[in-house]
Amino acid sequence: MKHSSYSVDDMIEKASRGKLSRRQLGELLGITGVSLMTVPVIARPAAAQDEQAFYFTWGGYDIPELLGEYNEKHGAYPDMAPYASSNDGLAKVRSGFVVDVLHPCNANAPLWVQAGVVQPLDTSKLSHWDDLIPSLKTIAAVGDEAYFAPMDWGQTSVTYRTDIVEIPEGEEESWGILWDERYRDKIAIIGNEGDSWWCAAIYAGIPFEELETEESIEKVASLLREQLPLVRMYTDDMTSVEQALAAGELVAAMTWNSSAVALKAEGVPVRFATPKEGALTWVCGAMIYVDAPHVDKAHDVVNSLLSPESGRFLINDYGYGHSNRKSFDLVSEARLAELGLSRNPDDILGAGKYQIPVSDEFSSRIAELFAEIKAGY
Numbered sequence: 001m002k003h004s005s006y007s008v009d010d011m012i013e014k015a016s017r018g019k020l021s022r023r024q025l026g027e028l029l030g031i032t033g034v035s036l037m038t039v040p041v042i043a044r045p046a047a048a049q050d051e052q053a054f055y056f057t058w059g060g061y062d063i064p065e066l067l068g069e070y071n072e073k074h075g076a077y078p079d080m081a082p083y084a085s086s087n088d089g090l091a092k093v094r095s096g097f098v099v100d101v102l103h104p105c106n107a108n109a110p111l112w113v114q115a116g117v118v119q120p121l122d123t124s125k126l127s128h129w130d131d132l133i134p135s136l137k138t139i140a141a142v143g144d145e146a147y148f149a150p151m152d153w154g155q156t157s158v159t160y161r162t163d164i165v166e167i168p169e170g171e172e173e174s175w176g177i178l179w180d181e182r183y184r185d186k187i188a189i190i191g192n193e194g195d196s197w198w199c200a201a202i203y204a205g206i207p208f209e210e211l212e213t214e215e216s217i218e219k220v221a222s223l224l225r226e227q228l229p230l231v232r233m234y235t236d237d238m239t240s241v242e243q244a245l246a247a248g249e250l251v252a253a254m255t256w257n258s259s260a261v262a263l264k265a266e267g268v269p270v271r272f273a274t275p276k277e278g279a280l281t282w283v284c285g286a287m288i289y290v291d292a293p294h295v296d297k298a299h300d301v302v303n304s305l306l307s308p309e310s311g312r313f314l315i316n317d318y319g320y321g322h323s324n325r326k327s328f329d330l331v332s333e334a335r336l337a338e339l340g341l342s343r344n345p346d347d348i349l350g351a352g353k354y355q356i357p358v359s360d361e362f363s364s365r366i367a368e369l370f371a372e373i374k375a376g377y
Contacts, residue, residue, distance in 0.1 A: 053078040053297035056089060057103035058284070060238075060258070061152075065313045069304035070297075078301050084236060085192045087363065093117050093289060100298040105284040107194075107355035109140035109148045111363075118287040120145040125299040128306040132323045133345060139283050139354070149286045151305045153349070154320040156195045156280040158273040159260045160252040161245060172276035175203035177252045179223070184230045188241045188253035191234040193370040195280065198355055199254060200224055202277050208355065212362045217369070224373045234374050245270060261319035261339065272319075272340065281352025285323070321345050 052074065055062070059082035064071065071077050078100070083089035086108040093099060094117060104112055112118050123129045123146055136150035158177050165183070167173060178187055190196050200220045201211055210216050232250060235241060238259050244250040245259075246268045253259070260272035273279075286302040288295065304310060311327025314320045319339045322328075328336065328343050342348055 053100040053294045053301050055080045055101045056099040066310045067304045069307050070300050099289045100292040100294050101301045102287045105282050106140040110142050110357045113142040113147050119290045126303050136323045149302050150323040151285045152320045153283040154257045159255040162271050163269045164251045173273040175275045183251050185232050186251045187230050188233045190254045191236045193366045197366045257319035278353040281354050
């Protein structure tokens with residue numbers, strides 16, 4: 001992309017207005033030497049003057065391609081800003097950051113309901129609700145009311161350079177690639193415990209229902225400490241990871257589906273592994289803030305995110321699945337096969353290792369532990 005001479009304040013303002021995606025913001029800030037992780041989200045007053053809804057989401061989802069229906073209806077896109085993780089997003093709204101729509105994942109959604117930061121959806125205002133995959137509608141259910149509108153789903157696994165990493169003939173792929181001494185200082189790991197802790201647990205063979213036991217916590221912590229000397233970078237910035245994989249500085253990395261899709265499009269020889277131990281499967285979706293200033297427009301944001309056209313973009317460009325079955329009809333069989341997806345998404349969803357809700361105490365503890373481990377303690 002062509003970089004302009006924005007000040008850091010200009011960049012933050014443009015990102016908060018949806019003019020820059022998190023990826024673009026990260027690239028621009030990188031030129032100035034400022035880390036995206038150090039950029040605060042500026043609090044919005046409850047009596048916001050903007051007429052458009054405000055969408056608070058993961059980086060990479062703060063883009064117009066997912067909000068075409070909203071734009072057609074209102075003549076503008078919603079305001080948007082990215083957060084670094086679900087914990088980061090929850091902390092900000094708890095501290096008074098006023099939004100309309102949030103984008104947590106299935107393991108966190110019940111916690112957000114219990115925290116009282118979201119309100120039930122009015123599904124009569126969601127024209128795409130009946131087209132959603134039935135099993136996803138209840139994946140983050142809390143009681144009888146619908147709080148969570150599932151949108152995107154995918155996996156966390158290992159993206160590796162097929163011309164460098166050796167998988168002996170007849171052997172299955174494994175999470176063990178990320179613990180292989182041969183690749184010391186050429187491995188990247190997602191920097192938040194919301195992925196890395198769970199993936200290490202899969203490699204350790206720990207059932208998710210047992211994650212909170214003391215024995216399981218110690219086992220995962222031990223594995224992550226063992227891995228530390230091999231890791232070149234811990235980061236949530238997939239752009240940096242993809243660039244390093246393309247350059248050969250990294251040979252393997254824990255990533256989401258989208259990284260392998262982007263690298264293959266650039267001609268880089270990579271594969272998104274299907275580990276014999278199983279990949280981490282997640283489902284993320286939209287929820288409406290409990291004090292949303294624009295409730296009707298918030299539902300329009302949710303409905304746009306659930307549209308087949310938004311789904312086509314997520315499938316084709318990011319390699320993720322989508323909750324709307326009609327999305328898959330807009331993508332060719334050849335492209336779905338290339339992405340490892342199926343016209344019948346239940347084939348993949350049924351084999352997933354889904355994250356499950358955990359206690360606040362456990363979430364806080366593993367966040368602290370992982371931070372200590374990354375720091376060498």
